[in-house]
Every structure is written in structure tokens, then in C-alpha cells.
Amino acid sequence: MIAVESLVKTRGGVRVLDEVSLAGAAGGVTALVGASGSGKTTLLRCLNGLETFEAGSLAVAGHRLVAGPHPPATLEVLRRDVGMVFQQFNLFPHLSVVDNVTLGPRVVLRETVSVARGRALDLLDRVGLADFATARPATLSGGQQQRVAIARALAMRPRVMLFDEPTSALDPAMTAEVLDVIVDLARSGQTMVVVTHDHGFARRAATWVVELAAGRVARQGPPPDVLG
Amino acid sequence: MRRLGHVRAPVAAVLAILAVGGTVTRAAELDEVVRRGALVWAADQEGGGPHVFPDPEQPTRLTGFEVELADLVAAELGVTARFQQGQWDRLPLLLGRSADCVINGFELTPERRRDYGCSRPYFAYALQFVGRRGAAPATLADLAAPGPRGAWRVGVLTGSAAEQVLRARSDLQVEVIGYDGTVDSLEQLRGGVLDGVVMDDCIFTFYADRFADLRAVDRPFAGGSYTVLTAAATPRLAAAIDAALGRLIADGRLEALYDRWDLAGRQQMLLLRDAAEIPAATRRDTWDLVRDTAPLLLKSAGMTVLLSCAAFPLAIAIGLAVAIGRLHGPAWLGPVLATYVEVLRGTPLMLQLYAIFFLLPKVGLALPAIVAAVAGLALNYSAYESEIYRAGLRAVPAGQLEAAMSLGLTKWQALRHVLVPQAVRLVMPPVTSDFIALFKDTSVCSAITVIELTKRYSVLALSTGRIVELAVATALLYLAMSWPLAILSRWFERRLERPAGARP
Numbered sequence: 001m002i003a004v005e006s007l008v009k010t011r012g013g014v015r016v017l018d019e020v021s022l023a024g025a026a027g028g029v030t031a032l033v034g035a036s037g038s039g040k041t042t043l044l045r046c047l048n049g050l051e052t053f054e055a056g057s058l059a060v061a062g063h064r065l066v067a068g069p070h071p072p073a074t075l076e077v078l079r080r081d082v083g084m085v086f087q088q089f090n091l092f093p094h095l096s097v098v099d100n101v102t103l104g105p106r107v108v109l110r111e112t113v114s115v116a117r118g119r120a121l122d123l124l125d126r127v128g129l130a131d132f133a134t135a136r137p138a139t140l141s142g143g144q145q146q147r148v149a150i151a152r153a154l155a156m157r158p159r160v161m162l163f164d165e166p167t168s169a170l171d172p173a174m175t176a177e178v179l180d181v182i183v184d185l186a187r188s189g190q191t192m193v194v195v196t197h198d199h200g201f202a203r204r205a206a207t208w209v210v211e212l213a214a215g216r217v218a219r220q221g222p223p224p225d226v227l228g
Numbered sequence: 229m230r231r232l233g234h235v236r237a238p239v240a241a242v243l244a245i246l247a248v249g250g251t252v253t254r255a256a257e258l259d260e261v262v263r264r265g266a267l268v269w270a271a272d273q274e275g276g277g278p279h280v281f282p283d284p285e286q287p288t289r290l291t292g293f294e295v296e297l298a299d300l301v302a303a304e305l306g307v308t309a310r311f312q313q314g315q316w317d318r319l320p321l322l323l324g325r326s327a328d329c330v331i332n333g334f335e336l337t338p339e340r341r342r343d344y345g346c347s348r349p350y351f352a353y354a355l356q357f358v359g360r361r362g363a364a365p366a367t368l369a370d371l372a373a374p375g376p377r378g379a380w381r382v383g384v385l386t387g388s389a390a391e392q393v394l395r396a397r398s399d400l401q402v403e404v405i406g407y408d409g410t411v412d413s414l415e416q417l418r419g420g421v422l423d424g425v426v427m428d429d430c431i432f433t434f435y436a437d438r439f440a441d442l443r444a445v446d447r448p449f450a451g452g453s454y455t456v457l458t459a460a461a462t463p464r465l466a467a468a469i470d471a472a473l474g475r476l477i478a479d480g481r482l483e484a485l486y487d488r489w490d491l492a493g494r495q496q497m498l499l500l501r502d503a504a505e506i507p508a509a510t511r512r513d514t515w516d517l518v519r520d521t522a523p524l525l526l527k528s529a530g531m532t533v534l535l536s537c538a539a540f541p542l543a544i545a546i547g548l549a550v551a552i553g554r555l556h557g558p559a560w561l562g563p564v565l566a567t568y569v570e571v572l573r574g575t576p577l578m579l580q581l582y583a584i585f586f587l588l589p590k591v592g593l594a595l596p597a598i599v600a601a602v603a604g605l606a607l608n609y610s611a612y613e614s615e616i617y618r619a620g621l622r623a624v625p626a627g628q629l630e631a632a633m634s635l636g637l638t639k640w641q642a643l644r645h646v647l648v649p650q651a652v653r654l655v656m657p658p659v660t661s662d663f664i665a666l667f668k669d670t671s672v673c674s675a676i677t678v679i680e681l682t683k684r685y686s687v688l689a690l691s692t693g694r695i696v697e698l699a700v701a702t703a704l705l706y707l708a709m710s711w712p713l714a715i716l717s718r719w720f721e722r723r724l725e726r727p728a729g730a731r732p
Contacts, residue, residue: 050630072638079636090631094649104635107645149631156635 001027001160001191002047007056008067009042009215016042017053018215028207029186031223032195038212040195044162047193048082049075061159061191080108083153087165089145091137097148098124098133104156116155123151127181143174147181154185161185161192168197179205199227258305258464261328267302267309270327272316274409275385277434278489279333293489294331297350300481301331301456304472315408317387318686320344321695324459329469333428335389336455338509343693345458345466350473350482351491354448355390356429357382360417361443365424368446371400375423379403383413383425386674386683387690390426393450405597405677406687412586414439419589430491512692521688521698528684529705535601535670535680540663542606547613548648554614555621556639565614572611578672580604585676601673609666616658620651653724660717664710681705 002022009017017039022030032040045051047060049070057066063078092100101120105111111119124130127147129140137145146166153161163182167175179201186192186205196202202209202223209226211218219226261267271280273290280292290311302309312327319330323344335353340346357368365371371380379401384391386406394404405422407413413425418441429448436442456473458466476482512520554565572580581604588595595603624647632642674683685702689695 048634050634075633076636076638079634082634084631084634086627086631088627090625090627092628092631092646092650094653103632103645104637107641108636152635 002030002058002060002193004043004047004058005056007043007046007053007058009039009046009051009053016215017046019056020212020215020217021056022210022217022220027191029191029205030193030208030210031202031206032193032210032212033197033199033202033227034212034218037214039215040212041164043212044164044193044195047160047162048079048084050084076108080156081159082162083156083158083160084162085146085149085153085164085166087169089137089142089149089169091145091148091152093137096134096136097129097140100137100148101152101155104152108156120151120155123154124148126154127151128177141174142170143177146170146174146178150178150181150185159191161190163192163194163196165195165197167201203227256324256328256465257462258468261305261307261465265307267298267305267307268312268326268328269298269302269309270312270314270319270322270330271332272314272319272409274411275316275332276410276431278430278491293485293491294333296485297476297482298331300476300485301469301472304475305468316385317408317690320457320690323457324461328458328462328465330457333388333454334457335452337389337392337452338507339691339693340455340457341508342511344460345463347456347458347466347470347473348477349453349455350477351454351486352451353389353428353430353454354451355393355426356432356448357445358414358417358425358427358432358442359423359445360420361441363423365445368449371402374401377423380423381405381421383407383416383422383677385410385413385427387687388427389450389452390428392691394426406679406683407677408675411435414442415586416589417442419594421589421594512694514697517692517694517697521692521701524684524688525681525698525701525705528679528681529709531598531678532667532670532680533709535598535605535673535678536663536667538602539605539609539670540666542602543609543613543666544659546606546610547615548617550610550614551617551621552643552648554618556643569611569614572608573615577604577608577669578675580608581673581676597673597677600676601670601678604676605666605670605673609662612662613659616655616662617651620655621647623654624650656717656721656724660714660721663717664713667710667713668706 004020004022007017007020008015020039020043032043034040042051046053046065047058049065052069053067055067057064059065060078061081063074063081065074065078091097092103095103098117098120101123102111102113102116105116105119106113109116121130121133124133127150129144129147129151132140132144132148137148140148146169150166166182167178170178175198179198182192182194183201183205194202194206206223208220209223210220211226256264271294273280273282275281278292279294280290283289283291295311298309298311312322314322314327316332319327319332319334320340320343323330333351333353334340336346336349359365364375365380374380380403382394382402383405384394384407386408391404391406394400394402405413407416410427410431413422413427414435416422417425418439424445429444432442432444456469458469473482550565550568553561557565581601584595584604585597585600588600628646628650629639629642632646633639637645670680671682673680679687681702685698689698692698
């Protein structure tokens with residue numbers, strides 16, 4: 001499902017990703033760990049084309065990206081199969097919660113309003129926010145907003161979900177409610193890549209752990225091998 | 229004053245009224261003119277020849293028979309003449325403020341006799357209908373029935389006797405269109421926008437060589453005489469100027485002047501007469517004033533609303549497109565649109581309106597005045613709106629575009645559903661403020677013959693002499709329109725604050 005081969009990305013002359021290859025992360029839950037600035041988030045953003053790279057290649061959910069600028073058409077097809085959840089949630093503030101969730105299905109998948117809305121309400125129920133469908137994002141707590149963001153990404157029925165430090169902007173109580181949703185999703189068989197500092201979470205949910213250091217893969221393997 | 233906040237508009241209106249109302253008392257009498265050593269005379273060089281116009285040989289110098297007349301009159305008073313420029317139909321408003329007298333082909337009328345000091349006539353004019361060679365109407369009699377395009381479109385100098393005479397002729401099938409300059413109307417006639425122009429015959433004679441494709445239709449059909457206007461508050465100055473003219477006429481110096489300007493063929497016998505031969509009009513009472521002016525003012529207010537409401541949505545649509553093109557379009561488009569914005573922002577609205585109305589007909593695109601006005605306002609404001617929307621689009625956090633594109637939206641879908649709706653909400657306050665600015669800027673359109681509220685006020689104030697009352701009425705009309713506008717836009721702003729898709 002995910003393969004990365006000799007990825008090189010430079011920023012201002014510095015190699016932020018230096019010949020990164022991921023082999024074992026075929027499916028399941030991959031956790032990307034490592035110190036700040038080690039390249040975890042950059043690698044994740046490469047996986048759905050938010051960043052370009054100078055050398056190497058990668059394949060996600062059957063879509064291949066190569067070095068250089070990505071053609072918009074390639075990215076649009078890839079992103080239908082690859083969902084992303086951001087550290088800062090990035091909900092659309094001008095839309096209600098349910099409209100945040102239905103926007104992708106309506107505009108990209110051309111679903112009718114009633115079909116998209118029905119599925120959105122199911123997803124909101126799954127993340128425990130069925131009562132907040134008509135609320136504005138700004139009236140929700142951070143944990144609630146992040147759960148809406150997860151529902152929004154899931155509404156596209158992605159084959160792979162990418163999480164970029166989904167709980168680092170949250171306090172411990174809210175962190176727990178978001179991690180519960182992600183663990184629940186992992187158990188249901190969703191393929192995902194999660195950038196995290198939370199080794200406890202990685203041990204609990206990941207099937208494969210990749211540790212990056214200074215843009216290189218330091219170690220990778222099953223959680224007990226890497227995290228000890 | 230385009231950045232004036234809407235809250236300050238009423239204050240500005242009140243100040244304007246006070247300014248107009250406070251002018252009556254400060255007129256310079258004869259002794260002050262003598263002490264100063266200069267007679268300040270007002271005219272509009274745009275009015276053109278042979279009266280007052282820039283010397284073609286030396287454009288910084290003014291020439292014309294009235295320039296020489298002003299010199300002669302000033303010399304008779306023992307002072308020098310000093311020129312003051314003003315827009316022709318508003319020259320009388322300068323009296324007692326920045327000018328002592330107006331010498332610029334002002335016809336002696338009962339209304340002017342009532343409101344100003346009027347000298348004895350110094351020139352006899354006749355009104356001439358000018359048409360295109362080989363085009364209808366062939367004779368003045370043809371004007372009694374509609375022309376091939378409906379009512380005959382006839383240009384006049386705004387506020388002139390030609391306008392007054394023509395508007396009073398209900399037997400003629402003509403649409404009278406007021407211009408600020410005489411050459412403009414001749415250009416429009418040549419370009420086919422007008423069917424005719426009515427002007428003083430000496431003006432047409434003066435420009436006949438330059439407009440060889442135009443011709444006089446029949447003989448002049450009405451006439452009168454020019455007078456030197458002074459403020460009502462300066463009777464001794466008026467008497468001194470009148471006496472000076474008397475001496476210039478008696479000793480033949482005025483006749484010599486007209487000979488030199490080739491104007492002596494006229495029946496200048498009128499010059500021997502006295503201003504008092506034209507009776508002064510009586511002042512209408514307030515009720516008559518309201519009855520006569522209210523329908524005209526309301527109609528012109530409607531024109532102001534029409535211009536703003538037609539132009540502003542266009543300005544927003546163009547501005548938004550330009551902003552999106554600059555931020556998200558192909559690389560080559562950026563400099564093109566930046567140039568568009570700088571050209572439209574960096575040149576006066578008045579000039580742009582002129583270009584659209586007077587220059588486009590030269591390349592075969594003759595737009596009706598209202599269309600030209602809406603187009604000019606929309607283009608001018610689109611430059612300002614594009615900068616506001618550009619700022620608004622940039623103020624939307626980068627994560628919004630990334631989140632939308634991560635869902636598989638194309639860039640244009642992301643703009644349509646995510647970026648633009650947020651930018652529109654962000655920029656509501658400055659955009660509202662610009663709408664009110666445009667609302668007031670519509671007054672510039674009078675330069676291209678569109679009569680909106682400000683122009684109507686100025687015309688009515690001069691013809692009735694009720695400057696203060698009409699200023700108050702006009703200001704109230706503006707307020708009555710802009711206040712609901714401000715309330716409406718605040719309501720709209722609040723409505724946009726709510727999430728677009730929120731439904732019960």
C-alpha cells in the first residue's frame with residue numbers, strides 16, 4: 001500500500017530527507033517517530049504531494065509520484081484515495097460541521113446532498129459528534145474539531161489515512177478522545193501513517209515503526225524492536 | 229474623497245451646506261478691488277473660442293475676445309485683470325468668493341437679473357442649430373417630428389441659454405443632452421452620437437474650419453446678449469463695470485475689438501441698450517420650488533442609485549477575477565493584471581470616463597452615456613476591489629488550501645468553495661465602504677452628460693437661485709439613500725458571519 005524509495009528532499013541546501021526508503025510498511029498502521037526537525041512531517045506531506053522532492057520515488061494506494069513538480073491531475077486522483085488530518089485541524093470555518101464533512105463527497109465525488117449528508121451524519125456519530133452537525137467549527141473544543149477533521153477525511157473513503165501529529169495541539173483529556181478514535185480506526189483495518197511523539201500510542205496502535213533522525217531512517221521495524 | 233467613511237458622509241454634507249450658505253457676505257466691493265489692484269474675472273477656458281481659450285501657438289497663454297475685454301474693463305477701473313478658471317455652469321458660484329465678476333458668454337436672462345448684478349450687454353449672440361453634412365435633419369422644421377432613431381439627440385452646453393430655450397420648446401421632438409464643453413458636443417455630433425448641437429453662432433463660426441464635416445442648419449432661430457455678472461452684494465462694482473462698458477462702447481473701442489476678432493458682422497446694436505430692458509424674474513415661493521424641483525431631484529436620485537447598483541456588482545466580479553488571476557493564475561498573467569490595476573488606480577476616474585465616452589466613438593464604438601458611465605465606474609472600482617480581494621485571499625490561512633486540496637478538490641474548486649467564501653467575509657467592511665464611496669463618485673458622471681443628483685442640484689440651484697434650500701434637500705436625499713445602504717450592508721455582513729450551510 002505504501003512504498004518509498006530513496007527519497008531526497010532539500011530545503012535551502014540542506015537535505016531534510018536523505019535517501020529515505022520505507023520497505024516494510026506495506027499496510028496496517030505505520031508510526032513515524034523521531035525528534036523535532038528529523039523530517040517526519042515532511043515525509044508525510046510528500047506522501048500526498050503537498051511537498052515535492054528532488055530524487056527517488058514513492059507509491060501510495062497504487063499511485064506513483066516521482067521527483068520534480070507533480071502534475072495537478074495526478075495529485076487530484078491520488079488524493080481521492082489518501083486522506084489527511086492536520087496538526088491544526090484546518091476545518092473550514094465558514095461551513096457548519098456537517099458541511100465540512102460533505103464538501104469533498106459533494107464536490108469531488110459528485111454525491112447528492114442527501115447521500116453525502118447521510119454518510120456524514122454516520123461518520124459524525126462514529127467520532128461521537130452526532131449532536132454537533134449544525135454547529136460552527138469555532139464553537140467546538142480542539143479535540144472535537146480534530147474528530148470532525150477525521151470524519152471529513154474518512155468521508156472520501158480513503159484507502160490510506162495520513163495523520164500529522166494529530167494530538168500535539170491538544171491537552172491530555174482531548175488527546176485521549178482523539179487517540180481513541182484513531183485506535184478504533186486502526187482496529188477496523190484502515191491503513192494509516194501517523195506522525196507522532198507519543199510512543200505509548202505507537203506501541204498500542206502501530207504495526208510498524210519508523211524512526212527518523214536528521215532526515216535519515218535510523219531504525220524501522222515492529223514496535224517492540226524500535227521502541228524497546 | 230473616495231476613502232471617506234460612511235459615518236462621516238452626513239457631516240461632510242452639513243459642512244458643504246454651511247460652506248455654500250456662508251458665501252453671501254464676503255464679496256469684494258469696488259474699493260477692495262481697487263485697493264487690491266486687480267479685477268479677478270472668472271471664465272472656463274474649456275468653453276472654448278472665440279470667448280476664452282488657450283492660445284494654440286502658446287498654450288500656457290489665454291486668448292479670446294473676452295480676455296481682451298476683461299483687460300479693457302480692468303484698465304477702465306484702474307486695475308489689472310486676473311483670470312480665475314472655473315467650470316462654466318458653476319462660474320456664478322465663484323462670485324464673492326474667488327472672483328469679482330464673470331465674463332464668459334453669460335446670457336442676460338430674467339433669472340440672472342434676479343440673482344446677480346448684470347452689466348449692460350456687451351455682445352449679441354444668436355442660437356444656431358448645427359448638424360452633420362448630408363445627414364438629417366435637413367431643416368429645423370424636421371425637428372417637429374421624431375427622427376430615424378426616435379427623438380433627435382441634441383447637445384448643448386449645460387446651463388446655457390441654448391439648453392434653456394431648447395428645453396422650453398415642447399413642440400420639438402428633441403432629447404436635450406448637456407455637455408461641459410462646446411468642443412465635446414461637436415466631437416460627439418461628428419461621431420454620430422448626436423444628431424445636432426445648438427450653440428451660439430459665433431462659437432460655431434470659430435470652429436467651422438476644424439469641423440468641416442458639420443454644417444449650420446437654417447438660420448439662427450433665437451438670440452440674446454451677453455452680460456458681465458457680479459455678486460448681488462457688490463452693486464458699486466457692478467455699476468463701475470457697467471459704466472466702463474458704456475465708455476468702451478461709446479468711444480468705439482469695443483467695436484474695434486470685435487472687428488479684430490471678425491465678430492462685427494453681428495447686429496451689435498443691442499449693445500446700446502440697458503440691462504434693465506430685461507425684467508428680473510420674481511422669486512418663487514417655497515411651495516412652488518418644491519413642486520417644480522422635487523420630481524427632477526427624485527428622478528436624478530434614481531439615476532444615482534441606478535449607476536451605483538449597476539456598476540458595483542460588476543466592479544466586484546471583475547475585481548475578484550483579477551485578484552484570483554494575480555494570485556493563482558499562470559505566471560504570465562500576473563504582470564498583465566498588475567498593469568491593469570495600476571493604470572486604473574493611477575489615472576483619474578474622470579479621465580477614464582472621458583476616454584470611454586469621447587474616444588471610443590472615434591474607433592467606432594459609440595456607447596450611450598449611461599452604459600459608458602457604468603462601464604467607467606465598474607472598471608475604475610474593479611482595480612480597488614481587486615486589491616481588497618487580493619488582501620482577503622492572502623489573509624486566509626495556507627492550511628485552508630492544503631486541507632481542501634487534500635480532499636481531492638482542484639485548485640479552482642478549492643477557490644470556489646473554501647478560499648473565496650472566506651475572503652469575501654473578511655473584506656466585507658472595506659467593500660461596503662467602497663460601495664458608499666462609489667455611490668458618491670457617481671457625480672463625476674455628469675462630465676459625460678449623465679445627469680445624476682449632484683449635477684441636477686447644481687443646474688436647479690443656478691436656475692432658481694435657491695442655492696441653500698436645494699443643497700439641504702439634495703444632502704437629505706443622499707443621506708436617505710446611503711443610510712439604508714449602510715444598514716443593509718451591516719445586515720449582510722452579519723448574515724455572512726453565520727456558516728453558509730447552517731440549517732435548522
